[in-house]
Amino acid sequence: MGKWMPETWRLFSAAYGTRAGDASWNPACDLATPANGVIDRDDLAVLVGDWSQSRPNITVRRVEAQIELSWPFGILDEASDVTGPWTPVTGAAAPSQRITPSERCKFYRIR
Ligand SMILES: [Ca+2]
Numbered sequence: 001m002g003k004w005m006p007e008t009w010r011l012f013s014a015a016y017g018t019r020a021g022d023a024s025w026n027p028a029c030d031l032a033t034p035a036n037g038v039i040d041r042d043d044l045a046v047l048v049g050d051w052s053q054s055r056p057n058i059t060v061r062r063v064e065a066q067i068e069l070s071w072p073f074g075i076l077d078e079a080s081d082v083t084g085p086w087t088p089v090t091g092a093a094a095p096s097q098r099i100t101p102s103e104r105c106k107f108y109r110i111r
Pocket residue numbers: 030031032035036037038039040042043
């Protein structure tokens with residue numbers, strides 16, 4: 001449960017509403033403090049809070065004349081200025097996208 005990836009959400013949704021001893025029980029999902037042996041909306045609130053604080057990293061590498069951006073999930077935005085305006089990169093989808101540089105400077109973000 002340490003990384004807030006799509007797998008985390010799948011595990012959490014499978015465990016939601018269970019109690020310790022149930023077939024789908026997963027103690028790693030009992031997130032609210034103190035742990036109470038039930039996966040409920042208090043645990044969901046902790047998961048959502050942690051997830052909203054997390055930011056996926058973008059990995060950048062050069063592939064011949066192109067730049068390859070890699071990220072685990074989310075929508076890739078681009079802008080010519082760090083203050084925006086930001087627009088989605090057409091056709092881009094996780095986990096990677098190759099970009100042919102066309103400007104002196106370009107900014108990317110994941111949302
Ligand atoms: Ca709980």
